[in-house]
Amino acid sequence: MRNKQPTIWDIAIKLNVSISTVSRALRNAPDINPETKKAVLELAQELDYQPNTIATSLRKNKTNIIGVMVPEFVHAYFPNVILGIQEVANAEDYKVMIMQSAESLEIEKHNLQAMMSSRVEGLILAITRETNDYGHIISAQRKGLPIVFFNRIVDELPGSKVMVNDYQGAFMAVEHLIQTGCRRIAHLAGPQNLTIGRNRLNGYLDALKTYQLPIEESLIMPCNFEEGKTRLYTQALLNQTNRPDALFAVNDPTAIEALICIQENGMNIPEHISLVGFSNAPHSAFITPPMTSVVQPLHEIGRHAAELLIRQLNEGTHFIPETHTLDAKLVIRKSTRQA
Amino acid sequence: MRNKQPTIWDIAIKLNVSISTVSRALRNAPDINPETKKAVLELAQELDYQPNTIATSLRKNKTNIIGVMVPEFVHAYFPNVILGIQEVANAEDYKVMIMQSAESLEIEKHNLQAMMSSRVEGLILAITRETNDYGHIISAQRKGLPIVFFNRIVDELPGSKVMVNDYQGAFMAVEHLIQTGCRRIAHLAGPQNLTIGRNRLNGYLDALKTYQLPIEESLIMPCNFEEGKTRLYTQALLNQTNRPDALFAVNDPTAIEALICIQENGMNIPEHISLVGFSNAPHSAFITPPMTSVVQPLHEIGRHAAELLIRQLNEGTHFIPETHTLDAKLVIRKSTRQA
DNA sequence: AACGTTATCGGAAACGTTGCCGAAAATTCT
DNA sequence: AGAATTTTCGGCAACGTTTCCGATAACGTT
Known part of the structure; x- marks a missing residue:
């Protein structure tokens, strides 16, 4: 059904020149x-000639395509990062090929092969949570595919990385609580085997130290991202005789669970207790009360990743991979007291 | 920097056969x-040979790529549709090339050119809200590009279409408001150049008529999907002396903006005012209060669009475009009163 | 008048495949 | 045995471009 599109040949014939000449004219x-x-x-304009990028890619051995693979894109996180990627990619005349691995290692491998087959020039990658074997990634890198990692970082793998400063974000959150008058600040902590969990805990601890508040073990609850547990730990905190006046949660889902528990206890946020989350997704703005949260610069993550990749494409072998750590931002809404 | 990947040539040399033979072996x-x-x-396995799809595409004049262009993908709507598209596309061995037009006609045109240049075999398209000139689309179709439209439908354009029954969904939503006792129901309307906007308005109007409620022009606000505008119009509604007791929003982002405005005015949902959205995004369940909303079968939309497109690719010129209309569903949550 | 320069162009190879056509080798049939 | 057939393979053109290299013509220089 597809009518053939015009080629430089058609133009050359009609103008009685050679295809070389047409080619020269078009670039x-x-x-x-x-x-x-x-x-x-x-004539090209009149025929609505569109250069066949397939042929150009083959001839020049350059596709001008960078691949992006993410575990999913139905939540706002990755789409926003991709937006940032596309911004700089388009500006540098690269096209973006997006694939999603659906949190499946099998699909990740398959997609990576497809990308190699399509000769993407580089890849921006967030691995699945079940990816614990890196053979396919290492193999692609060995073949010369530049890869920039983000969100899910593996220290052992070479390549540029873009991450957010969890420590600093946590520090700011707790600092804000302190500056708005809270003195007994609890932490609903994440798994300590993940750097994200450790870094956020450390930010919490150091903020307390900096402001010379005592650190109490009984205020640090290992919620570990586990649904249900948070509720129990929050209840335990509320039952303490000297109940905390603020909660800093390791992420937003944890914070929301705590929020529900607090409200069920008939307490008001932030009058009785302040609450801060750590955002993966920016719709924490829409709950009641709108939640004060540490938000990540999603756009910027994408921009940095794309910039790093394109720099590597330009500089070639003497590019040295970089790790960029971006600061998070504290967005103050209504779940904490006014300063 | 990119190390050359092995070709059938390399395999042929090592095995002392011709490239034809290698090609035959691989398919x-x-x-x-x-x-x-x-x-x-x-040997191919050992060398980790990946066929060069660029060369294959050029030779076979077939890219096995279908294009998808959407106005944005930071809200959940389009990503979920794309998921459905990818499902059937992958099953049929097509790759999907995703682009977003950022609600800009300029970008839409540019992307369409890029897609033509990349020789996508067909396109699944949701136009931008500012697309009122269809020259670029018609021109692409005239060149033989099959296009399936969804979400934003233009009746005048030929091609298959996948839509949800906006009229029926809107009718149900307003009917529900009426049945739960609301009498002054406002509509935050969408652009009237889009059928989606018109159909939802018509559903609203007909529901009012059916239940013999008066239609008041002052309750119909042309929010047109524009961020910021909704807030102003909502405020205007709330300022009316005889303020409405319900709002039916043309889509969820609009509804959420209205919700924020209402809450900022210190009013309660649904006690003071009921609110119904029309879902682009299924996270309307997680806001406070959870929002009653007309939900669309996003996955199914994508599946239908991809199936229609691929059927057209297979059947060629004697394919006759079809329009599929899928029913929407009203999900009753807490932003409307109980019946 | 013979020469070198410059501007402009055409020819042809190449990118990695596929697929047609025919050749050689192996097999089967008279 | 030779002929006919089948199996297996190699040669080559083609897909649409880019790019190198050399050719032609017009020009200016001695």
């Missing part, structure tokens, strides 16, 4: 008569 | 000795 080659160039361009 | 050609085939496949 900005120097050795061509301005008049013939004008004629070619006009 | 499932009949006229080849099983032993040589085995040898080729083993």
Whole structure:
């Protein structure tokens, strides 16, 4: 059904010149008569000629495509990062090929092969949570595929990385609680085997130290991202005789669970107790009360990843991978007291 | 930097056969000795050979890529549709090339050119809200590009279409408001150049008529999907002396903006005012209060669109475009009163 | 008048595949 | 045995471009 699109051949025939000449006219080659160039361009316009990028890619051995693979894109996190990627990629005349691995290692492998087959020039990758074997990734890198990692970082793998500063984000959150008058600040902590859990705990601890508040073991609850547990630990905190006046949660789902528990106890946020989350997803703004949360610069993550990748593409072998750590931002809403 | 990947040439040399033979071995050609085939496949495996799809596409004049262009994908709507598209596309061995037009006609045109240039075999398209000139689309279709439209439908354009029954969904939503006792129901309307906007408005109007409620122009606000505008119009509604007791929003982002505005005015949902959205995004369940909303079968939309497109690709010129209309469902949550 | 320069162009190879056509080798049939 | 057939393979053109290299013509220089 697909009608053939016009080629430089068609243009050459109609103008009675060679395809070389047409080719020269269409790019900005120097050795061509301005008049013939004008004629070619006009005819190209008239025929609505679109260069066949397939042929160009084959000939030049360059696709101008960078791959992006993420575990999913139905939540706002990855789409927003991709937006940032596309911004700089488009500006640098790269196209973006997006794939999603659905949190499946099998699909990740398969997609990676497809990307190699499509000859993407580089890859921006967030691995699945079940990816514990890196053979396919290492193999691709060994074949010369530059990869930039983000969100899910594996220290052992070479390549540039873009991450957010969990420590600093946690510090700011707790600092804000302190500055708004809270003195007994509990932490609903994440798994300590993940750097994300450790870093956020450390930010919490250091903020307390900096402001010379005592650190109490009984205020640090290992919720570990586990649904249900948070509720129990929050209840335990509320039952303490000297109940905390603020909660810093390791992420937003944890914070929301705590919020529900607090409200069920008939307490008000932030009058009785302040609450801060750590955001993966920016819709924490829409709950009641809108939640104060540490938000990540999603756009910026994408921009940095794309910039790093494109720099590597340009600089070639003497590019040295970089790790960029971006600061998080504290967005103050209504779940904490006013300063 | 990119190390050259192995080609059938490399395999041919090492095995002392011709490239034709290697090619035959790699696809499932009949006229080849099983032993040589085995040898080729083993060596290909060992070298981790990935066929160059660029070359194949050029040679076969077939890219096996279908394009998808959407106005945005930071809200859950389009990503979920794309998921459905990918499901059937992958099953049929098509790859999906995703682009987003950022609600800009300029970008839409540019992307369409890029897609033509990349020789996508067909396109699944949701136009931007500012697309009122269809020259670029018609021109692409005239060149033989099959296009399936969804979400934003233009009746005048030929091609298959997948839509949800906006009229029926809107009718149900307003009917529910009426049945739960609301009498002054406002509509935060969408752009009237889009059928989606018109149909939802018509559903609203007909529901009012059916239940013999008066239609008031002052209750119909042209929010047009524009961020910021909704807030102003909602405020205007709340300022009316005889303020409405219910809002039916043309989509969820609009509804959420209205919700924020209402809450900022210190009013309660649904006690003071009921609110119904029309779902682009299924996380309307997680806001406070959880929002009553017309939900669309997003996955199914994607599946239908991809199936229609691929059928058209297979059947060629004697394919007759179809329009599929899928029913929406009203999910009653807490932003409307109980019946 | 013979030469070198310059501007402009055409020819042809190449990118990695596929697929047609025909050749050689192996097999079967008279 | 030779002929006919089948199996297996190699040669080659083609897909649409880019790019190198050399050719032609027009020009200016001695």
